[in-house]
Amino acid sequence: MKYKIALFFLFLLVLQSCQNEDEKRKAENAKEAKKNEKIFNNINKAWTFIDEPINEVSEQNIKVWTEWRDFMKEIGDKPRKTIGAFQKKSTAISKKALALNNNIPADFNTPAIKSRISVLITKIKMMDLFIHLSQIPDDKVAFLIGEINKELVALERQMDKIVERSKVPKEQGEEDFLKMLDTTRAIPNASPIDPNLPRVE
Template sequence: MKFKLYSLLLLVTFLFSCQQDDAKRKAEQLKDIKKKEVVFYAINEAWFFDIPEMTEKARVITNNWAELRLFVTELDQKPTSSINAFQKKAKILSKKVAELNNNIPAEFNTTPVRSRIAILNTKINSLNLYINLRDIPVKKVEKILAEINVELYWFYEQMEEIIIKSEIPAEDGEPDFMLMKDSKRAIPTDTKIINSPDLE
């Protein structure tokens, strides 16, 4: 009789313990789901890329720059379904921004433009890193998204500046002046001091 009572008590304790564990697990899952929803809505709200308009001349120059077109297309397509969609998009953007260094039009293949691409690359790689963490730092992601928009503006501005400078007509004599400044054209000087009899 004692054995049956003891067995029954153990069974009740075991069932009660299982129910508590189940309830705890469900509460944690619910908490995790709510946390992911909050993160998703915050990132969804902040995920906006302000792509500047190009002038007609810049559009003509970049017409054959397929990498820029593909990058802008990816920026323009906003994920909407889940955090995983944002994570996948960040990986794609990271790949596309790295490809911007390929086939840069000759007019824009300058150090300032390449520097702007490098900064954009760093910002988008940071976005990719932070959004793929287990605990996504929402404030950091929001800040990086805002910084990417600033860098996009300066990247486009740099290309427009190159076009404006190329349209400024050279002043009279400027080409000759630039040639005179060219150190490769300088007349080599001999470092020996020539003692002239007239100077003695």
């Protein structure tokens, strides 16, 4: 009899313990859901990219540079509903940004433009990394979105500078002078002069 009573109390204790665990789990799940909702709202509010050309040059590039057009279209589409949608979109933007290094129009295939593209890609990859962490730092994602917008503006302004410089007429002989400054075109010294060879004086 005493054995049955002890068993009964043990059963009640286990049952009470399980109920406490369920309540704790529900409270933790509710807390996690609230935290995820806050992260989603912060990212959703910050997720605004400059997807419209800021100058005529950028607008012309959309017509002729396929990778630029695809990239601008990708950042213009805003995901909805879940963090997972933002994660997928971030990955897609990252892929389109990497493609910007391909088929750069000849006028813009310069170190200045390439470095701007590299910085833009780096910031987009950082955003993609942060948004895929298990604990998403929404403040860093929001900050990087702002930084990406700054880099987009800087890239478009750099393109505009290149076009404006090309419109300035060159002076007579300037083209030849610039060619002489280009060290890649210099005639290489094929072989060093041997000091032991006889010289004509």
